[in-house]
Amino acid sequence: MTIGIIAAMAEELEILLKDVTLEEKNEKANMTFHKGKLYGKDVVTVVCGIGKVNSAICTQILASEYKVDRIINVGVAGGIGKNIYPGDIVVAENLVQHDMDTTAFGDKMGQIPRLDTFDFKCNAEMISIAKKACESIPELNSFTGRIVSGDQFIANIEKIQWLDKEFGAISCEMEGASIAQVCYLNSIPFVVIRSISDNANNGAHMDYQKFIPVAVKNSTRILKQMLEMM
Ligand code: ADE
Numbered sequence: 001m002t003i004g005i006i007a008a009m010a011e012e013l014e015i016l017l018k019d020v021t022l023e024e025k026n027e028k029a030n031m032t033f034h035k036g037k038l039y040g041k042d043v044v045t046v047v048c049g050i051g052k053v054n055s056a057i058c059t060q061i062l063a064s065e066y067k068v069d070r071i072i073n074v075g076v077a078g079g080i081g082k083n084i085y086p087g088d089i090v091v092a093e094n095l096v097q098h099d100m101d102t103t104a105f106g107d108k109m110g111q112i113p114r115l116d117t118f119d120f121k122c123n124a125e126m127i128s129i130a131k132k133a134c135e136s137i138p139e140l141n142s143f144t145g146r147i148v149s150g151d152q153f154i155a156n157i158e159k160i161q162w163l164d165k166e167f168g169a170i171s172c173e174m175e176g177a178s179i180a181q182v183c184y185l186n187s188i189p190f191v192v193i194r195s196i197s198d199n200a201n202n203g204a205h206m207d208y209q210k211f212i213p214v215a216v217k218n219s220t221r222i223l224k225q226m227l228e229m230m
Contacts (some may be wrong), residue, residue, distance in 0.1 A: 004057055005045045008025035008175050011212060013047055015220045020045060029057050039227045044068060048175065048186035051110040051151050057173035059182035071183055071190040074223050077147065077173035078200030080160050084170065085196060086211035087218055089142040091130045094119040095177035096167055099150035109166055120180030123189035130193050133225035140218055145170035147192055149177035151160040155204035172200055195219035
């Protein structure tokens, strides 16, 4: 079994990359794919770049060229709601693209037109392993629920209130739901695990800079634990 591991930014993957025993390195679509062994598992790790187009291209390469059997997306995200703080972990149950809007045709906000699903569901077994990994590190707070993605860095209170009301989202980021869509179209089981870097409110970009190191450390801890359990 080969597991594809995607992060949007180099800093989200750099701790993990040090532990990869490299077998092969390839450049495709301006992305570097590292194939090798990580904690006893066959993996392909890749930094896809920010946003839904980059992450979709990357996921399709993992599917078509590397024929991965599972995909895990890790990284940081904005927290939605009062009780969620920087450093906390969110495990996606399902994902929606919050910036997909064909409401003019009567579709629900977030619905991808002419697709037979509204949300993209993470694999139940992978969610369960991710939750067990979280429970094994009791000092980490974790949440499970819907993550929404869009090509927008959210730094606005009204917008997060809308994401909460419209989608019931617990977290927002910029890649997960497009990775999820490509996995759905290729029938690849996947899960998205993120660590909170900010509360997506006014000043989120400042928190983001400050909390990225702790968020990356925490999501890497969970991923390591998960791979050992898979
Ligand atoms: N990733 C981390 N924080 C984010 C935010 N506030 N909006 C979108 N993506 C993010």
